[in-house]
Amino acid sequence: MTFDFDSAIERRGTDSEKWQKYAGRDILPLWVADMDFKTSPAIIAALQERVATGLFGYSRPVKSTVDAFVDAAEQRYGWKIDPAWIVWLPGLVVGLNLTAQAFAQPGEEILTLTPVYPPFMSAPKNSGRISTQVPFRLDATNNRWELDWDALEKAVTPKTKLFYLCNPHNPIARVWRRDELVKLGEFCVRHNLLLCSDEIHCDLILDDLPHIPTALLGEEVAQRTITLMAPSKTYNIPGLGTSLAIIPEAKLRAQFVRAGAGVMAEVNALGYVACEAAYRDSEPWRQALLGCLRGNRAFLLDFVARELPGVISAAPIEATYLAWLNVSALKLPDPIAHFEAHGVGLSDGAFYGVPRGACVRLNFGCPRATLTEALQRMKRALAAR
Numbered sequence: 001m002t003f004d005f006d007s008a009i010e011r012r013g014t015d016s017e018k019w020q021k022y023a024g025r026d027i028l029p030l031w032v033a034d035m036d037f038k039t040s041p042a043i044i045a046a047l048q049e050r051v052a053t054g055l056f057g058y059s060r061p062v063k064s065t066v067d068a069f070v071d072a073a074e075q076r077y078g079w080k081i082d083p084a085w086i087v088w089l090p091g092l093v094v095g096l097n098l099t100a101q102a103f104a105q106p107g108e109e110i111l112t113l114t115p116v117y118p119p120f121m122s123a124p125k126n127s128g129r130i131s132t133q134v135p136f137r138l139d140a141t142n143n144r145w146e147l148d149w150d151a152l153e154k155a156v157t158p159k160t161k162l163f164y165l166c167n168p169h170n171p172i173a174r175v176w177r178r179d180e181l182v183k184l185g186e187f188c189v190r191h192n193l194l195l196c197s198d199e200i201h202c203d204l205i206l207d208d209l210p211h212i213p214t215a216l217l218g219e220e221v222a223q224r225t226i227t228l229m230a231p232s233k234t235y236n237i238p239g240l241g242t243s244l245a246i247i248p249e250a251k252l253r254a255q256f257v258r259a260g261a262g263v264m265a266e267v268n269a270l271g272y273v274a275c276e277a278a279y280r281d282s283e284p285w286r287q288a289l290l291g292c293l294r295g296n297r298a299f300l301l302d303f304v305a306r307e308l309p310g311v312i313s314a315a316p317i318e319a320t321y322l323a324w325l326n327v328s329a330l331k332l333p334d335p336i337a338h339f340e341a342h343g344v345g346l347s348d349g350a351f352y353g354v355p356r357g358a359c360v361r362l363n364f365g366c367p368r369a370t371l372t373e374a375l376q377r378m379k380r381a382l383a384a385r
């Protein structure tokens with residue numbers, strides 16, 4: 001079966017957050033992590049069938065939905081998940097916030113590595129907890145982002161309770177290797193930190209690398225891990241608000257559920273349907289998507305290297321459809337405003353914890369024609385400096 005990742009879909013004038021941001025302006029939005037592709041035909045068919053029933057009462061996941069996720073986790077990463085460990089969530093950001101509230105007291109600290117997806121830094125602050133950030137190091141010899149272990153050790157205080165990991169990492173598109181995860185697990189055990197592992201991008205690995213769930217690093221680590229997963233990024237259904245927390249340790253799970261009691265929304269009926277069709281019936285579509293994203297990645301990197309002097313994609317993009325571009329050599333006081341003025345909407349690196357003007361994030365999850373036009377506009381933006 002072939003799938004269409006080439007046709008441009010008109011999203012202007014729809015409820016798309018990505019496109020609404022620039023309503024009425026000729027700006028191609030390559031910012032928020034939402035792809036300009038239709039979801040898989042299997043998901044569309046399952047949703048259509050469900051909509052046709054006309055039944056939208058309060059919903060709970062049926063066994064086939066849970067099985068679809070559990071089976072995929074076992075087949076893809078060898079992780080045997082007991083369905084009792086699962087807490088369904090209306091979104092992963094909810095999970096990050098609940099984790100902060102459940103496992104740290106106001107004034108206590110949550111460690112994370114920057115640059116990082118902004119809610120990793122804002123979730124602690126939302127409830128009076130403190131976000132402690134340790135920047136990655138770009139290792140020039142290996143051309144890889146590395147954890148700065150010395151800085152990490154120094155950042156721990158008696159008030160540090162939790163570590164937020166992004167695995168694979170948004171925005172640096174890094175897939176963590178086993179030795180790195182093992183070391184991180186040991187670090188958390190040694191400092192008695194709980195480990196919250198956001199694995200939303202784990203089915204979007206572009207290189208020939210395995211996804212290693214953090215909870216598979218051994219019993220001691222599993223017992224202190226809150227893993228967050230979702231079909232939303234991979235299958236492009238973030239608007240359906242369906243995610244999962246996997247918490248093997250019963251007391252931690254109860255604490256997490258209690259933190260959300262009365263405030264956490266239920267997952268909606270259509271979200272469960274889409275989730276089941278994603279994990280059970282959409283593997284051919286996912287493989288085709290990965291092929292398309294690999295092609296876009298190669299095209300983007302080639303274009304950046306040849307046509308955008310001063311823009312650097314510093315390290316390999318191993319996963320995700322997000323490119324972290326260093327634009328500091330351009331010396332633009334506000335690169336986002338500059339690229340917007342030339343018709344391209346990117347994400348501002350400043351929100352990810354780096355100085356304003358240093359980096360931008362570009363979403364290449366779009367038809368090649370859109371990506372090509374956006375890159376041509378970026379080229380013109382450079383010429384117009």
Ligand SMILES: Cc1ncc(COP(=O)(O)O)c(C=O)c1O
Pocket residue numbers: 033090091092093094117166170198200201230232238243
């Ligand atoms: C690492 C990471 N976590 C969470 C989210 C958002 O999750 P949700 O929409 O389920 O709240 C994103 C979205 O880009 C993300 O990149």
